[in-house]
Amino acid sequence: MTSTLTVRTPDATCGNCQAHITEAAEALDGVTAVTVDLDTKHTVVTFDADRVEVAAIEAALTDAGYPPHPVEG
Ligand SMILES: [Cu+2]
16 A cells, blocks of 8 residues: 655755655665655655555664654644
8 A cells, every 4th residue: 555654854955865865765665756855854755555664764764864753733
């Protein structure tokens, strides 16, 4: 089942950060799309919930240097 995870990644400041986050998340089996919005600092990960868990995605972002935070509001 396709799911999306939206988190805040306040450490993302430029295109390189976008690339690093995208690369880290897409390295996980089951992640199908990643978008990083540098204005809102929101990262949206589209994934197959049967193949990868939210915790694994969050761990991958943290390992890459961009610890995810809950989206406010
Ligand atoms: Cu950067």
